[in-house]
Amino acid sequence: xxxxxxxxxxxxxxxxxxxxxxxxxxxxxxxxxxxxxxxxxxxxxxxxxxxxxxxxxxxxxxxxxxxxxxxxxxxxxxxxxxxxxxxxxxxxxxxxxxxxxxxxxxxxxxxxxxxxxxxxxxxxxxxxxxxxxxxxxxxxxxxxxxxxxxxxxxxxxxxxxxxxxxxxxxxxxxxxxxxxxxxxxxxxxxxxxxxxxxxxxxxxxxxxxxxxxxxxxxxxxxxxxxxxxxxxxxxxxxxxxxxxxxxxxxxxxxxxxxxxxxxxxxxxxxxxxxxxxxxxxxxxxxxxxxxxxxxxxxxx
Amino acid sequence: xxxxxxxxxxxxxxxxxxxxxxxxxxxxxxxxxxxxxxxxxxxxxxxxxxxxxxxxxxxxxxxxxxxxxxxxxxxxxxxxxxxxxxxxxxxxxxxxxxxxxxxxxxxxxxxxxxxxxxxxxxxxxxxxxxxxxxxxxxxxxxxxxxxxxxxxxxxxxxxxxxxxxxxxxxxxxxxxxxxxxxxxxxxxxxxxxxxxxxxxxxxxxxxxxxxxxxxxxxxxxxxxxxxxxxxxxxxxxxxxxxxxxxxxxxxxxxxxxxxxxxxxxxxxxxxxxxxxxxxxxxxxxxxxxxxxxxxxxxxxxxxxxxxxxxxxxxxxxxxxxxxxxxxxxxxxxxxxxxxxxxxxxxxxxxxxxxxxxxxxxxxxxxxxxxxxxxxxxxxxxxxxxxxxxxxxxxxxxxxxxxxxxxxxxxxxxxxxxxxxxxxxxxxxxxxxxxxx
Numbered sequence: 001x002x003x004x005x006x007x008x009x010x011x012x013x014x015x016x017x018x019x020x021x022x023x024x025x026x027x028x029x030x031x032x033x034x035x036x037x038x039x040x041x042x043x044x045x046x047x048x049x050x051x052x053x054x055x056x057x058x059x060x061x062x063x064x065x066x067x068x069x070x071x072x073x074x075x076x077x078x079x080x081x082x083x084x085x086x087x088x089x090x091x092x093x094x095x096x097x098x099x100x101x102x103x104x105x106x107x108x109x110x111x112x113x114x115x116x117x118x119x120x121x122x123x124x125x126x127x128x129x130x131x132x133x134x135x136x137x138x139x140x141x142x143x144x145x146x147x148x149x150x151x152x153x154x155x156x157x158x159x160x161x162x163x164x165x166x167x168x169x170x171x172x173x174x175x176x177x178x179x180x181x182x183x184x185x186x187x188x189x190x191x192x193x194x195x196x197x198x199x200x201x202x203x204x205x206x207x208x209x210x211x212x213x214x215x216x217x218x219x220x221x222x223x224x225x226x227x228x229x230x231x232x233x234x235x236x237x238x239x240x241x242x243x244x245x246x247x248x249x250x251x252x253x254x255x256x257x258x259x260x261x262x263x264x265x266x267x268x269x270x271x272x273x274x275x276x277x278x279x280x281x282x283x284x285x286x287x288x289x290x291x292x293x294x295x296x297x298x299x300x
Numbered sequence: 301x302x303x304x305x306x307x308x309x310x311x312x313x314x315x316x317x318x319x320x321x322x323x324x325x326x327x328x329x330x331x332x333x334x335x336x337x338x339x340x341x342x343x344x345x346x347x348x349x350x351x352x353x354x355x356x357x358x359x360x361x362x363x364x365x366x367x368x369x370x371x372x373x374x375x376x377x378x379x380x381x382x383x384x385x386x387x388x389x390x391x392x393x394x395x396x397x398x399x400x401x402x403x404x405x406x407x408x409x410x411x412x413x414x415x416x417x418x419x420x421x422x423x424x425x426x427x428x429x430x431x432x433x434x435x436x437x438x439x440x441x442x443x444x445x446x447x448x449x450x451x452x453x454x455x456x457x458x459x460x461x462x463x464x465x466x467x468x469x470x471x472x473x474x475x476x477x478x479x480x481x482x483x484x485x486x487x488x489x490x491x492x493x494x495x496x497x498x499x500x501x502x503x504x505x506x507x508x509x510x511x512x513x514x515x516x517x518x519x520x521x522x523x524x525x526x527x528x529x530x531x532x533x534x535x536x537x538x539x540x541x542x543x544x545x546x547x548x549x550x551x552x553x554x555x556x557x558x559x560x561x562x563x564x565x566x567x568x569x570x571x572x573x574x575x576x577x578x579x580x581x582x583x584x585x586x587x588x589x590x591x592x593x594x595x596x597x598x599x600x601x602x603x604x605x606x607x608x609x610x611x612x613x614x615x616x617x618x619x620x621x622x623x624x625x626x627x628x629x630x631x632x633x634x635x636x637x638x639x640x641x642x643x644x645x646x647x648x649x650x651x652x653x654x655x656x657x658x659x660x661x662x663x664x665x666x667x668x669x670x671x672x673x674x675x676x677x678x679x680x681x682x683x684x685x686x687x688x689x690x691x692x693x694x695x696x697x698x699x700x701x702x703x704x705x706x707x708x709x710x711x712x713x714x715x716x717x718x719x720x721x722x723x724x725x726x727x728x729x730x731x732x733x734x735x736x
Contacts, residue, residue, distance in 0.1 A: 044734065046698075047395040048413060067723075068705075134562025135570065157502060157564030159712055243502055244384050247564045248709035263388040264701035266410070268395065 040272045047268035059273035068249045068257075075163060076232065076253045076281075082167035083231040087178055088223055090171065092216070095182035096208070110183065114176030121173065125240025128169035132156050132241075156242065159250035166238050166251065173237065174230070178223050185219030186212070221293035225286055232282045235259060254278045344373040345635045350389065352381040352404035352623050354568055355589055356654055363647045367639055374635065384505050384704065386410075386623065387697060394419060401636045405450045405626035407439040409532065410697040414626075415442035415449035421627040424448035426637050428644035436660045439621045439693070451644050453622035454657035456690060457681060458510045458586050461593040464600040466494050466581040475604035478611045479549070486558040489581045498571045498583040499559035501711055504704035506568060507550060508691045510584035512703065514608035515546030517616040517688035522609075525686070528694045534732025538725035547710045547717035549608070554711055564711065587674060588622050591656035594671040603677050617681040620690035622657065696731045699724065 041059055045052035063069055094113070098106045116124060131138045132155035143151035155165045189212065197207045213220075235255040239245065245252030245260065252260075254274060262271035351360045357380050364376035379400070381389040386406055393399045399419060405411050414420050423429050428451045429437065436452040462475070467485075470492035476482040486496040500506040519542040520527045530536035553559060560566065560580055575583040576596050584606065585593065593601050609615045625643070627636040643651065649666035652659055656669050658678050681687070692700050703724065709715040715723075 047391055048410070049417060132565075133570070134565050135574070154562045154565055157562055157566075159714075243567065244704075246504075246705075246708050247501065247712050248705055248714050250712070250714075259388075260701060262395075263391045264384075266387065266391060266698045 037272050037275060040269055041276050042273075043269045044267075045269045045272075046266045047262060048266060052269070055269070059267075059270045060277070063270060063274055063277065068252070071249045072252050072254060072257050075250070076255075079163050079167055079234075079238070079253055080228060080231045082164060083170055084224060084227045086167060087171045087174060087227055088220065091175060091178040091182050091223070092220075094175070094179055095186050096212070098179075098183060099186045110176070110179065113179055116173045117176045119173070121234075121236040122240050124169065124173045125237045128165075128172075128237075128241055129156070129243075132165055156251075157247055159247060162242060162247070162251040166241050169241060170231070170234065170237050174227070178227065181223055182216065182219050185216045189215040217293070217297045221290070221297060224293065225289050228289060229282055229286055232278065232285070254281075342373065343371045343635055343638055345375075345632060347374060347376045347402060347632065347635050347639055348400040349376060349378045349639075350381055350393070350400040350403040351378060352386050352389070354380075355572075355592070359651050359654055360643075362650050363643050366647055366650065367642050370642070371638075376639065384503070385692070385700070387700070390414075399628040399630075401628050401630065401632045402639055403626060403628070404453075404623050406623055406692055407450060407452065407621045408693045408697065409695075411440075411449055411626070412442045412444070413697070415447035416444045418629055420447065420449040421629045421633040421636070422447050422449070423451065423627055423637060423640060426451075426644075427641050431644070431661045431663055431665070433660055433662060436621055439689075440624065450624045450626040451640060452624040452660040453651070454588055454655075454660055455678060456586060456588060456620045456622040456657075457618055457678070458513060458584060458606065458690075459677065460582050460584055460604050460606055461575065461590075462582045462602050462604065463575075463578065463580075464602045466492075466578075466599075467602075470494060470581070475602070476607045477615075478607045478609050478613070480611055482607045483552075483556070483558075486553065486556065490558060495560045495574075495580040496558040496582060497553060497560075498566070498574050498580045499554055499563040500566055500568070500571050500584075501554070501559075501564035501708065502566045503568045503571065504707045506571070506585070507707050508700065508703060509586060510606070511550050511608065512546060512707065513618045513620075513688070513691045514606045514616075515549060516691060516694060517618050518608045518610075518613070519543065519545055521688035522613065522616045522686055528689065531694060531728055532696060532732065534729045536728075538728060539722045541718075543721040543724065544717040547707065547720045550707055551710050551717065564708070586622075586657075587678065588655055588657040590671055590674045591654055591669075594656060594674060603673050605677075605681060614684070614686075616686050616688055617684050618690055619681060619687045620693050621660065624660075696728060698731055699727050702727050 040052075042054055042056060043052045044055050044058075094109075098109055101109075119127075130136075134140055134154050134157065137155070139155065140152045143149070153161055155161050193211050193215070194207060197211050202210065233255055234253070235258075238251065238253055239256050239259065242251030242256070244264075245256040255278065258271050258274045258278065261267045261274060349360065349364065351357075353360055360378050360380075364378050368374055368376055381404060383389060386404060387410060390399070390403065390405070390410070393403075394414065405414075405420070411420075415422075429440075429448055432440070432451060433455075436455075437448070440450045440452060441448055460475075466489065470488045472485055472488055476485045489496040500510075516527075520536075523542075524530070524536075527536055531538070554563065560574055566574070571583065572585070572589065572592055574580050575585075576592060576598070578598050583593070590603075605615050605617060607615055625640055627633050627640055644661070645665050648659065648661075649668070653667060653669040656671060656674065658670065658674070659665070659668055688694070691703065695703065706715060706720040706723065710717055710720055
């Protein structure tokens with residue numbers, strides 16, 4: 001009769017030791033800050049003085065009652081929509097084009113498009129501030145020289161244009177990363193499916209919608225969820241580009257407002273409370289997306 | 301045996317990795333490195349600096365280099381502040397108890413709080429403090445514990461620089477003396493085909509230092525000498541037509557098209573360039589930048605006191621302290637004070653000569669370069685019996701950023717001036733209530 005494996009055999013001690021550093025990093029940089037966050041969001045801690053009082057849900061009530069909260073929430077959703085839809089549609093179209101060209105040229109294009117991802121978001125923000133500059137920016141100066149007056153706009157000063165301007169720059173930054181994932185998804189689609197579709201007489205457009213998109217479902221799921229979570233928490237690039245969420249609150253998102261509460265308004269307790277609200281919104285949206293897309297994957 | 305050896309090696313590697321992670325945590329180490337003075341005039345140690353100088357970051361770099369030449373055993377590490385102001389740069393450092401040894405600071409409520417909380421060293425024993433004007437010494441002394449917490453970077457005021465050539469071409473022979481005359485001057489300039497005024501819609505910090513500060517001075521200070529104290533106490537009603545008028549005037553010049561196209565995205569240096577390139581007739585800026593404007597080779601520049609007063613009333617000037625410097629209360633403060641005495645002593649000329657701001661010192665320290673017009677201007681405004689400080693020195697620390705947003709909201713018609721005044725009143729009173 002075989003001897004039952006001991007606990008020590010099942011859980012080798014060195015396996016636990018290997019996992020320990022990662023767990024400690026997770027504990028120190030993720031778990032403990034979350035617990036402290038949940039504590040401080042119920043206080044009037046200002047981030048300067050050591051003394052603070054427990055004030056219950058006052059921070060949350062104050063945030064929900066502020067005039068700017070609805071504007072900032074809508075900005076966050078608007079920017080997310082521009083970013084997620086724009087990024088994923090563009091990445092799919094580009095991936096679909098790149099798979100059709102030679103491998104060498106395709107690799108060159110992919111490298112070029114991936115380059116912005118290597119830059120710091122702050123640097124990208126400053127680059128786009130120069131591009132969008134009203135008097136000396138690339139867009140307005142070029143438009144002026146070509147006589148395209150309608151393109152001469154206050155890209156970062158007009159409340160209708162500020163969020164699309166931020167969206168374009170952040171899509172430019174992240175496109176390469178998501179393109180790679182979609183490209184891999186395209187390469188994993190069996191060629192036989194397209195051959196069968198050809199035999200059935202399906203047009204290229206029909207093949208795209210009936211074969212390509214359903215087979216790309218796992219890539220779409222992961223990219224949509226990742227890009228949603230990323231944009232909801234995005235801070236550096238939007239902050240630099242909008243010079244702190246301006247004009248007024250038209251360029252402000254929840255992440256920027258968290259920063260403002262914490263470091264401009266010296267209301268750390270409110271900053272913690274708003275970060276809890278943002279985390280809740282992110283989790284709900286991510287869960288809804290996962291549910292919808294996974295269901296779609298099952299159907300396909 | 302081999303298996304035991306491999307397991308031991310693995311455990312040692314993991315312990316080393318873990319120790320490396322822990323070693324990376326914690327401060328820069330400079331706080332715990334006390335300055336060593338080995339002999340008279342020699343210093344040793346590392347000094348961390350965080351500086352606000354968006355108009356000329358090269359100045360502090362040069363000062364640090366010169367200091368390191370004098371004291372080869374000292375290493376000065378300079379980092380520049382970013383963003384719209386000092387608060388957002390200092391606050392995270394305060395919260396994480398990692399203030400740099402030497403940093404830019406303002407003589408405002410936050411500065412006083414930091415000093416009274418023991419975060420800033422008392423620099424009352426430095427030569428720099430002893431040489432500061434009495435008014436500057438008073439401005440940089442904390443209200444509760446009397447800590448001498450900083451040195452002013454200069455006497456600060458905001459004023460109008462104007463293009464004399466454009467004024468002549470527009471037929472303007474005299475500078476305006478009140479707000480109505482100012483609007484008339486703007487109209488003449490506009491008719492003559494010039495952009496009358498640079499407006500900092502994209503950098504509301506400058507709107508705060510300029511029109512907002514002058515609004516406080518000419519709508520409130522001239523009626524109540526204690527208005528600044530009452531604001532901090534929360535006992536002054538700010539939901540008034542006078543306060544709404546402060547915002548309304550900022551909006552009025554924009555509504556009348558007296559400002560440059562794209563003003564809502566004009567940043568600090570962009571605005572300065574617009575004026576120095578001859579693309580606008582006037583700019584509402586600080587005397588700390590007079591070197592840039594008065595040394596302009598393209599045209600002759602004049603200055604005048606911002607006429608934010610009503611007809612028949614005297615202009616109340618704004619006189620305050622520029623952003624200055626403070627020293628953190630830590631073991632490195634001896635070295636930090638030595639650096640402070642240097643940049644306010646032998647090294648001050650590096651700072652002053654380029655910027656041509658007004659020194660805050662009783663005795664000149666080194667060569668002072670100051671345009672004659674600026675010198676006369678500062679002498680004139682100091683004669684005024686009533687003056688007011690800059691907005692950031694008056695408003696509570698948490699409200700200044702709100703006013704930045706409000707000015708932009710008023711300019712973009714999101715809020716009326718009356719709504720802004722009401723909101724400011726509530727914010728100031730809520731803050732005062734938390735201090736009780």
